[in-house]
Amino acid sequence: MTVESQIDAAAPAGTPRPPSPLGEFWHYFAQNKGAVAGLVVIVIVSLAAILADLISPYSPIEQFRDAILQPPFWEEGGSLAFPLGTDDVGRDIFSRIIHGARLSLLIGVIVVTLSLAIGVILGLIAGFARGVTDVAIMRLCDIMLALPSLLLAIVIVAILGPSLTNAMIAISLVVLPHYTRLTRAAVITELSKDYVVASKVSGAGVMRLMFITVLPNCTAPLIVQATLGFSTAILDAAALGFLGLGAQPPTPEWGSMLASAREFVSRAWWVVTFPGLAILITVLAFNLLGDGLRDALDPKLKR
Amino acid sequence: MPLLDIRNLSVEFSTRAGTFRAVDGIDLTVDEGEVLGIVGESGSGKSVTSLAVMGLIANNGRVVADRMDFDGRDLRTLSERQRRKLTGKDVAMVFQEPMTSLNPCFTVGFQIMESLKVHENMGRAQRKRRAIELLEQVGIPAPESRLSSFPHQLSGGMSQRVMIAMAISCNPRLLIADEPTTALDVTIQKQILDLLLDLQKDRGMALILITHDMGVVAETARRVSVMYAGQVVENRPARDLFTHPQHPYTGALLDALPERAIGKRRLPTIPGVVPGIADRPRGCLFNPRCGFVQDKCRREAVPLFPDDGGSARCFYPLQVTGGVAA
Amino acid sequence: MFRFILTRFSLIIPTFIGVTLLTFALIRLVPGDPVELMAGERGISPERHAELRAAMGLDKPLMVQYGTYIADVVRGDLGQSVVTRTPVLDEFLTLFPATIELSVCAILFAMIIGLPLGIIAAVKRGSVFDHSLMGISLTGYSMPIFWWALLLILLFSVNLGWTPVSGRISVMYWVEPVTGFLLIDSLLSDEAGAFSSALSHLILPAIVLGTVPLAVIARMTRSSMLEVLGEDYIRTARAKGLAPFRVIAQHALRNALIPVVTVIGLQVGVLFAGAILTETIFAWPGIGKWLIESVSRRDYPVLQGGVLLVAAVIMLVNLLVDLTYGILNPRIRHGGH
Numbered sequence: 001m002t003v004e005s006q007i008d009a010a011a012p013a014g015t016p017r018p019p020s021p022l023g024e025f026w027h028y029f030a031q032n033k034g035a036v037a038g039l040v041v042i043v044i045v046s047l048a049a050i051l052a053d054l055i056s057p058y059s060p061i062e063q064f065r066d067a068i069l070q071p072p073f074w075e076e077g078g079s080l081a082f083p084l085g086t087d088d089v090g091r092d093i094f095s096r097i098i099h100g101a102r103l104s105l106l107i108g109v110i111v112v113t114l115s116l117a118i119g120v121i122l123g124l125i126a127g128f129a130r131g132v133t134d135v136a137i138m139r140l141c142d143i144m145l146a147l148p149s150l151l152l153a154i155v156i157v158a159i160l161g162p163s164l165t166n167a168m169i170a171i172s173l174v175v176l177p178h179y180t181r182l183t184r185a186a187v188i189t190e191l192s193k194d195y196v197v198a199s200k201v202s203g204a205g206v207m208r209l210m211f212i213t214v215l216p217n218c219t220a221p222l223i224v225q226a227t228l229g230f231s232t233a234i235l236d237a238a239a240l241g242f243l244g245l246g247a248q249p250p251t252p253e254w255g256s257m258l259a260s261a262r263e264f265v266s267r268a269w270w271v272v273t274f275p276g277l278a279i280l281i282t283v284l285a286f287n288l289l290g291d292g293l294r295d296a297l298d299p300k301l302k303r
Numbered sequence: 304m305p306l307l308d309i310r311n312l313s314v315e316f317s318t319r320a321g322t323f324r325a326v327d328g329i330d331l332t333v334d335e336g337e338v339l340g341i342v343g344e345s346g347s348g349k350s351v352t353s354l355a356v357m358g359l360i361a362n363n364g365r366v367v368a369d370r371m372d373f374d375g376r377d378l379r380t381l382s383e384r385q386r387r388k389l390t391g392k393d394v395a396m397v398f399q400e401p402m403t404s405l406n407p408c409f410t411v412g413f414q415i416m417e418s419l420k421v422h423e424n425m426g427r428a429q430r431k432r433r434a435i436e437l438l439e440q441v442g443i444p445a446p447e448s449r450l451s452s453f454p455h456q457l458s459g460g461m462s463q464r465v466m467i468a469m470a471i472s473c474n475p476r477l478l479i480a481d482e483p484t485t486a487l488d489v490t491i492q493k494q495i496l497d498l499l500l501d502l503q504k505d506r507g508m509a510l511i512l513i514t515h516d517m518g519v520v521a522e523t524a525r526r527v528s529v530m531y532a533g534q535v536v537e538n539r540p541a542r543d544l545f546t547h548p549q550h551p552y553t554g555a556l557l558d559a560l561p562e563r564a565i566g567k568r569r570l571p572t573i574p575g576v577v578p579g580i581a582d583r584p585r586g587c588l589f590n591p592r593c594g595f596v597q598d599k600c601r602r603e604a605v606p607l608f609p610d611d612g613g614s615a616r617c618f619y620p621l622q623v624t625g626g627v628a629a
Numbered sequence: 630m631f632r633f634i635l636t637r638f639s640l641i642i643p644t645f646i647g648v649t650l651l652t653f654a655l656i657r658l659v660p661g662d663p664v665e666l667m668a669g670e671r672g673i674s675p676e677r678h679a680e681l682r683a684a685m686g687l688d689k690p691l692m693v694q695y696g697t698y699i700a701d702v703v704r705g706d707l708g709q710s711v712v713t714r715t716p717v718l719d720e721f722l723t724l725f726p727a728t729i730e731l732s733v734c735a736i737l738f739a740m741i742i743g744l745p746l747g748i749i750a751a752v753k754r755g756s757v758f759d760h761s762l763m764g765i766s767l768t769g770y771s772m773p774i775f776w777w778a779l780l781l782i783l784l785f786s787v788n789l790g791w792t793p794v795s796g797r798i799s800v801m802y803w804v805e806p807v808t809g810f811l812l813i814d815s816l817l818s819d820e821a822g823a824f825s826s827a828l829s830h831l832i833l834p835a836i837v838l839g840t841v842p843l844a845v846i847a848r849m850t851r852s853s854m855l856e857v858l859g860e861d862y863i864r865t866a867r868a869k870g871l872a873p874f875r876v877i878a879q880h881a882l883r884n885a886l887i888p889v890v891t892v893i894g895l896q897v898g899v900l901f902a903g904a905i906l907t908e909t910i911f912a913w914p915g916i917g918k919w920l921i922e923s924v925s926r927r928d929y930p931v932l933q934g935g936v937l938l939v940a941a942v943i944m945l946v947n948l949l950v951d952l953t954y955g956i957l958n959p960r961i962r963h964g965g966h
Contacts, residue, residue, distance in 0.1 A: 034764070143647035146940050150902035151920065155651075155936055158924045159658045235773055239906060242775045243921060258776055262910075265779055266787045276776025284771040291767070359867050391870030398868075403861040408883040408959060418869045453959040469869070 028296040035292020041285035049102040056095035057081075060252035064090035069268045085270040087261065093270065096252040097278050103253045104234045104282060107168055111233035112226050114172040116179055120222065123183025124210045127191065138184070141177035149174045149232075150239060157245045164237075164253065167246035171236045175229055182225055186218030220297040227290035231283040238279050254279045306509050307333040307356065307477055310370035314348075314355050317363050320581070325351040325364075327533040330607075333477065336507040338500075340524030340541065342514060342556065346577040348533035349513045350399075353479045356511075357396050358386045374476065392422040395470035397499075399482040401462035405454035411438075412450030415469050422473045437468040441498060460491035464498070471502060477509045478502075484519070496523065517556050521545055529553050532577050532588040539613030549615035551593050587617070595619060637951050641944045648940040652933045653698050659929055663687060666929050667708065707934030712926055717934030721916065726809025727797060728915035731907070732900050734812075734831055735839035740893065743843045747850025748885075752877060754855060762847065769844030774903055778837040778910045785833060792833050795912035799826040834911045838903045842896040849892045853885040860884070887957050894950025897943055 029035055048055060058064075064086060071078040072085040084093040126137040144152060149171075156170035190196055191214065199213045240246035241255025249260055254275040261271035314326040326348045333339050341349050355366050358378070371378040373389065381389070398404045406414060415437060416430040425433065431450070438446030441464040454462060463483060470478055480499055484492035500523055503510045512523055520527050520541060527544050529537040529552065537550040548554045557563060558571040575592040578584060584591050587600040599618055607616045657663055664682050665671055673681070682688055686697050701707070707717040746766075750759040786794045797811050798804065802823040804814045812831065815823035857863065858881055866880040867873075905917035912918070916935065923931035 034767075139643060139647060142644045143651065145898075146644050146648060146944055147936065148898040148902035148905075148939070148943070150905055151936065151939060154905070154920070154924060155655060155932065158929075158932060159655065159660075161660060231771060235771075238773055239775060242773075242906070243909065245924070255773075255775075258773075258779065262779065265783050269783055272776070272779045272783065276773055276779065279773045279776060280768070280771060283773070284768055287767055287771050354864075357868055359864060387870040387872065389870070391868060396868045398861060398865065400861050404865045406862040406866065406880050406884070408957070409880075417871070421870060455960050466865070469865075 025296055029292055032292040032295055034288045035296075038285040038288030038292065041281060042289060045101050045282055045285070046105060048098050049105045052098045052102045056092075056098040058092045058095045060091065060096045060099040061250045062091065062095075064092070066090070069264065069271070071268070072270050075270075084274050085268070087257075087271045088264055088268075091250075093274055096257060097254070097274055099252040100254045100257065100275065100278060101282070103164070103247065103251070104237070104279070107164075107171075107237045108230040108233045108286075110168050111172045111175065111237070112229045114168075115176040115229065116222070116226055118172075119176040119179025120183045120215070122176070123180040124187060124215070126180065127184040127187025127214075128206060128210060134184075137180065141180050144174065144177045150236060153236060153240060154243070154245060157240060162245040162248065164241075164247040164251065167237055167240045168233075170240070171233055174236070175232055178225060178229075179222065182221050183215075183218060186221065187214055190214045190217050224290055224294045224297060227286055227293055231286035231290070234279065234286070235283050304375060305332040306335045306337075306374055307331065308370060308372040309356070309368060312352065312355060312366070312368040312371065314351050314360060315365045315367075317365075323579075325533055326355065329528075329530070329533075329535045331356075331528065331535075333509045333511060335476070336503075336509055337526070338503060338510045338512060338524045340512050340514065340520035340527040341530060342517060342520055342527060343530035344515055344573075344577050346532075346579065347530040349515075349530055350481050351533075352530075353396065353481050353511065353513060356479065357394060358390055388422070391418055392473040393475055394477045394479070395473070395475035397463070397466050397470050397478065397480045397483045400486050401466050402454075402459055402486070404466055405457075405462055407454050409453075410450065411452050411454065411457070411465050415450075415465070415472055418469060418472045433472070434468075437472055438465070440471075440502070441465070441468040442494075443468070459487050460495065463487060463491075463495050467495075467498065467502070471506070471508075474506065475508055477511070479511045479513070481513045482515070483512075485515070517545075517560050518562070529556070532583070534588060534616060535607065536589065536616040537613065538607075539615075543612050549610060549613070549620035550589075550617045551595050551621060552589050553615075554621050555592075555594070595621070633955055634952060637948055641948060645941065645944060648937060649699060649702060650695075652937045653695055655933050655936070656929050659927075661927070666927070667711070702937065707937065708930035710923075710928055710931045712928045712931075717931055718938075720919065720931065721935060721938050723809075724915050724919050727811075727913060728901075728904055728908070728917060730810045730812060731831065731834055731838060731913060731915060732897075732904060734835040735837075735900060735903075736842055736893065736896065738835050738839035739843035739846050739896075743846030744850050744889070747847040747889075748854055748877065748882065750847070750851045751854035751858060751885075759851075763851070766844040766847045769840050770848070772840055772844075774837050774840060775906045775910060777840060778833070778907060781833050781837060782910075792829050795830075795910075797827065797830050797914060798823065799830075802826055834907050834913055837910075838900065838907045841899060841903060842893070845892060845896060845899075846889065850885065850889050853888045854881060857881045857885040883957070887954065890950065890953055890957060894947055894953075897946045897950075901939060901943065 064082075067082060067086050068090045069088055070082050070086045070090075073080045073083050075085075078085060082092050082094065084097065086092055087096070122137050126134040147155075153167070153170040153174050156173060157166050160166035160169065196209065196213055199209060204213060237246055238253070238255030238258070241253045242259045244256075244259060247253035247256045249256060257275040258272060261268075261275070264271050309329070309331040311328045311330065312326060313324060313328050316323045316325060329348075329352060331339075331352070341352070343349050351360070351364075354360055356371075356373075356378075360366050368379065373394065376389075378386065378389075405411075412431070412434055415434040419425050419430045419433055423430075423433075434450060435446045438449055443449055443461065443464050454465075457465065467483075478499075483499060484495050487495060496519060499510065499512070502508070512520070514520060524541045527537075527539060527541050528535050529544075529550065531552050537544070537548070537553045539547075539549070544553065545557065548557055552573075555571070555573045559573065561570060564570045573592055578588060578591075584601075586602050587593070587596075587605045590596045590600040593600065597619060603618075605616045605618060607614045608620070610620070656666060659666065664678055664685065664687060665673065667685060668681050670677075686694055689697075705718055707721075709716045710720060713720065746762055750762045753759050782794055785791045793799070798815070802815070802818075802820045804811060804818045804820060804823055804827075807814050807817055811827040812824065815827045858877075862884075863876060863881055866876045871880075901917070904915060905921055907913065908915045908918035909921050916939065920932060920935045920939075923929070923935065
């Protein structure tokens with residue numbers, strides 16, 4: 001006999017099987033059209049990023065000296081050879097944007113992973129240790145949150161020196177307190193609950209309590225925060241790139257593309273428009289997804 | 304001519320899951336200076352009925368009635384503006400949750416004087432004098448100093464007194480009290496109920512007292528309507544209702560009164576809950592929970608049968624000896 | 630109320646001390662020799678180096694150095710710019726009004742548009758208006774404002790020629806700085822046309838800087854309003870026979886504003902981050918542009934002092950927001966529970 005048929009036999013006839021947690025989650029999530037649209041966009045952008053070398057017609061740094069500032073194909077003087085036109089040194093904007101997607105998503109992944117990992121561990125420590133350790137960690141968070149995130153990132157880049165890697169480190173540090181606060185708050189609520197007490201009484205060690213008993217119960221807000229963290233990371237990295245403190249030319253990063261396009265605002269609208277549009281669409285997609293996840297995971301909104 | 308005359312009132316709400324009929328063809332009449340009790344469990348449509356009378360049904364609700372007259376004026380044909388002139392002035396309401404029914408951002412005085420400002424042509428000083436008077440009437444000590452209190456500084460009983468002061472501020476001819484004592488401590492409940500009845504007697508206003516507590520009705524109302532799942536299942540003068548209930552639901556509610564259960568091993572309860580949007584039964588709406596259910600009850604919808612002194616929505620009304628009062 | 634202010638104030642002191650630690654560390658962490666960085670001289674002789682080092686107290690233990698730094702900060706001495714040789718505090722005070730003017734106009738723009746839109750969306754919940762407003766506001770929230778600025782310049786300055794591209798006022802005018810706010814100063818001066826020049830320079834930057842706060846305020850107002858509209862006291866207000874407008878504008882709004890004010894207060898940090906980008910793009914002579922330039926010029930005393938001052942301002946504004954919150958919410962003002 002298979003397991004499934006045993007379950008069937010056990011269940012009273014006619015009662016629908018309760019939906020699996022994942023199925024239930026998808027049910028709520030799929031009701032939110034914006035969130036689904038965001039997910040679709042993210043999948044497309046991710047595919048473009050992964051397959052960048054196959055999709056993009058040219059190398060992002062290849063310069064076509066006879067096609068400088070060529071407009072997109074539907075404008076007069078444009079051609080399908082450069083569908084979104086070329087920039088001031090004759091690079092294909094379409095190829096640069098596709099490769100930029102790769103960078104932006106990479107930035108998102110690295111920043112979120114780094115800040116999530118460190119932030120959660122600090123939050124767990126603060127929540128479990130309480131006392132002086134807790135105060136020290138939370139004070140540190142307060143200090144970091146007292147400064148505008150971009151300013152703090154600029155200070156950190158000023159210390160480390162401008163580069164894409166340092167920009168990612170700076171942004172990770174800046175967003176980290178959010179995860180710490182979130183985890184700590186969740187840990188403190190969870191710790192007072194009976195199941196944790198039970199687990200403690202039955203002799204679970206601190207590590208086990210932290211990662212196996214408590215952490216899985218605060219994943220929902222962390223997932224939402226991490227999704228929204230992608231959009232912050234992409235936006236801040238682009239801002240730093242725009243200010244010349246992030247990715248350096250000729251890296252096809254969207255923000256630094258905009259920085260070098262600034263002086264052509266009046267002559268070639270396309271060099272300014274498309275990289276920014278790419279940032280906006282990607283960030284919007286992550287925000288839509290984050291909102292949708294929040295609604296689908298928030299038990300308060302469930303019936 | 305009755306003060307309030309309602310025939311075949313229905314209130315429907317459109318929700319995502321479909322249309323839900325919260326009130327299903329009820330008739331209500333209230334005479335000038337009369338106390339009418341409306342009894343039923345949570346979800347029986349009592350509150351929705353009163354909100355419909357007040358004209359406070361939200362946008363997703365639809366109110367239909369064959370007749371809906373207040374003091375000879377057809378409420379259905381009034382414009383919203385005309386309707387608002389009645390609401391809060393001639394018809395006023397006291398709600399169940401005094402602690403959340405007062406606006407936390409405004410002082411007690413402001414909230415009382417607001418009705419006066421809207422409905423009565425009074426100057427500032429006059430309004431203040433009247434507000435102090437009202438607070439005195441509802442038994443709030445040191446009323447002058449209370450005017451500048453904020454709701455969070457008041458206890459539940461105090462808040463309900465303020466709500467009552469607000470409701471009677473423009474001398475309403477009909478006061479609807481929707482479970483006015485449910486959220487309060489037992490000791491306070493009696494005080495508030497007595498206050499309401501005193502005010503009703505002194506001012507000769509009509510009072511609709513909505514409650515799920517048969518005991519409260521026994522002490523106060525002259526006539527009682529029992530509601531179940533949006534329908535009126537029994538109408539009767541209070542005295543007869545308690546001695547000769549005809550509908551099994553009324554009987555069961557009475558049996559659930561603690562003072563009637565003296566000598567029994569346990570307090571009788573009514574199994575199950577009031578049907579909601581998804582589980583309305585065929586036939587009599589009470590049939591799944593009824594101890595005297597017959598086949599006919601499961602098949603046919605029951606009209607309200609008049610009898611001497613009242614009416615009951617039952618094919619097989621209880622006899623006096625029908626296992627209830629015994 | 631006084632105790633409330635005092636507790637709030639005592640809470641920000643440790644945070645401020647933490648920020649001084651950060652700025653104190655900053656100049657010792659940036660690449661390069663601190664002596665040369667602070668003196669603004671490169672390639673100096675060893676004797677001069679030792680002399681300066683002793684003069685700046687860099688030979689003393691770190692704790693002593695920090696003590697000296699704090700003492701200087703308290704006296705208002707934040708060092709001097711290695712480029713212009715003027716005290717950092719003076720430069721800050723000269724440029725600060727420009728940033729305030731821009732930020733205040735941006736937040737006013739965001740509030741004047743965001744609050745009513747949020748209220749209407751809540752009242753007409755589920756309508757086409759509601760859905761489109763929420764879509765637009767999420768787009769605004771996701772906006773890379775440096776790109777948004779370029780687009781607006783492209784449209785309004787380049788194509789339509791309505792607004793100037795950069796600066797605070799046309800070079801034709803010279804306005805006596807009285808308050809530091811050009812909108813006010815230009816009205817006080819005799820120069821005809823100065824005010825409209827200042828205004829036309831301000832519009833685009835203010836819109837750019839106000840975009841994200843506008844989106845946040847509209848969304849927050851909507852959700853806060855929706856919550857309040859379902860409260861029992863709104864039913865009470867309607868049961869009094871009040872007109873719908875009065876119920877919404879007085880009873881609901883007053884309660885709904887409490888969380889919105891907090892959110893507006895939290896926008897101060899966002900606003901400042903935005904000001905860095907906006908000022909850089911529009912060549913707006915304010916604090917944001919000053920700080921970015923200090924990084925590229927390696928003018929670290931300016932960065933150090935500027936960061937400390939910005940942090941202090943933001944903390945003060947947050948304190949003010951907390952106090953406003955107390956005024957709006959009687960439960961806090963009266964210390965009740």
